[in-house]
Amino acid sequence: MTVSYTLKVAEARFGGFSGLLLRWRGSIYKLLYKEFLLFIALYALLSVTYRLLLTQEQKHVYAQVARYCNRSADLIPLSFVLGFYVTMVVNRWWAQYTSIPLPDQLMCVISATVHGVDQRGRLLRRTLIRYANLASVLVLRSVSTRVLKRFPTMEHVVDAGFMSQEERKKFESLKSDFNKYWIPCVWFTNLAAQARRDGRIRDDIALCLLLEELNKYRAKCSMLFHYDWISIPLVYTQVVTIAVYSFFALSLVGRQFVEPVAGPAVGDLDMYVPLTTLLQFFFYAGWLKVAEQIINPFGEDDDDFETNQLIDRNLQVSLLSVDDMYQNLPPTEKDAYWDEDSAQPPYTVATVAESLRPSFLGSTFNLRMSDDPEQSLQVEASPGPARPVTAQTPLLGRFLGVGAPSPAISLRNFGRVRAPRTPHLLRFRAEEGGDVEAADRIEEEASGSGDETQEP
Template identity: 25%
Template structure:
């Protein structure tokens, strides 16, 4: 989940990095706390088994220590940092490209306001209606596209509300629209394909868009009855049902292009290059929507995702054992006690060191850092 946090964290404040690190919403802590509890629990269980259950079984304890040493040597042989760097770079570049491809409706408003105009009173009113219609088509196209990929847009217009009637009537296709080759390709070639079903029929979805408060305030309605029938004819040609048909997002933009051409014929667009500029702008708008759809439809190859996830989880699994504090390591930690002037101070220092080592033996400090850094990137 991407959240906005820059406005709430000021770099001029002292210790601002603490606010950044311990912010909860959208943070790595919120994402990993359940997994981290399982990780620490598994580490503690293994530590208890080694230090308590195997204390009277010397042979098994030696075997456990040998496994720990072996894993600590080989677990860094896999270039996990390089692999994750490639994977994270790919995912982030796709996410950023998707954000940059989302078109802004304000640009369409600026250019149509500047180029579609007339000084004649009658034509001025026609130009105003054409501008509103072009923006209406642009908004409709944007909503139709985003509703197919964004859960927030579906919730915004109520597309996920319970369906009253599940039955749908299949459309009949006109055989005269396509030749026999097209009909064979659309039927025989897709026998095993299954179209996704929506919770609401496409007509109900369009009605919900028209019933939106802001739509009624600014446009009255985004889809007229004549335009609904145009979508119905498109559904017939695609052999879809009321629940499987999704209105094409590019169709309103085709209507807008035709409306721009009509504006030129009526003299509402002064020059031919202005006509071409508006058509190119609509084409870019459609291309940006298509880019967003492509990034959603075509994911990162599953092989890359599987390799990255499997490598991280196998590494963390080996970390559970390789970071265990075994007997030779504990003895080494105890013998590193600082020098003291008297025997009492030396004994006290050794006792404190032993207690600290015992505490470290049951909590994965280094393993926790590796868990957060590596799993947080996946």
């Protein structure tokens, strides 16, 4: 059964993970204790042999071998090889879970598109969703040991109600050398086409939507089958396993305490229990055990997927959706906030602090703009000629932004800046008002004053 501890870590607190260290089921201790005890026993055996059974000359040879093994162990890139492998396995583990077919979307489409309150309509909906559940049961029998133990033969599938005897005969009469989990999906499509011809599915768009959801469901069944078929290359698994076992085989000899050649040196302690070596074994070997447990999550380990419970859940909710819930709607009525402009659900005493906290409106919502007109940007109606570079604003200073106007925008003066009125615009307005004399006067003044603009 899957080990869940989500509620225990719902809040980050002091020693939050420490309470999880005492659990046994699903723990690293349960996975690793046999290898750990074996490593300790072998280390103790070599230590006793060196201290009590070897002569002085043999100890000298053993010390040379131990130093060589210690140097050789550091040459194995264990962290890189093992870390990359475990990352690949974890990504594959989660992808396999997301590939488990769930009928939730399909059952909603069946309930919405296959009509009929009579026995024929009910039979069509229940049969369609049963075919979908049958396809998932067949593919899970192929990949999960728990499901295979529950349904060891096709007769058990018939007894469980996923398949009738006539359907079993049809299924077994189709000869194929490959897995036949896809047959119920073909039955589904044929039955849906028949329902369209009978008018139970009222238009082709509804039929297309129904078949699209079935194809998504079938694709997940296919992906689940292929994840079981195509494993991580065996050569990579062998490389990682050999690297870990070789590292600790060298550590068994290389981490032993040996007498130094030139007498006891500073820092050389005769540690009867090698704490750092044992911790290193616990971390690296535990890392390998994590990959070993989740590389195939359809077994019977503590953290493997609960496939049998998923089958029970899928069948129950899908039948409820297409049968008991079909056209079984509660009466529509006004909601509690019908006469309110701003809906605000109530809070309990435990969550009242959240209601007093202002909502997030954007990271720049509280940014204050400058009201100084000298620092505001000047808005011009039409682009003018480029401003010359003077001594007050040298070229380097303009490049670096020195002396440039502040980018702060004065919201107070922004609407007061207006474009100058051109003579053509003034004359046009005078003509529109019927004042021909004013229009002629404006034109004479414009021709006499060049390009200067004047206010009316």
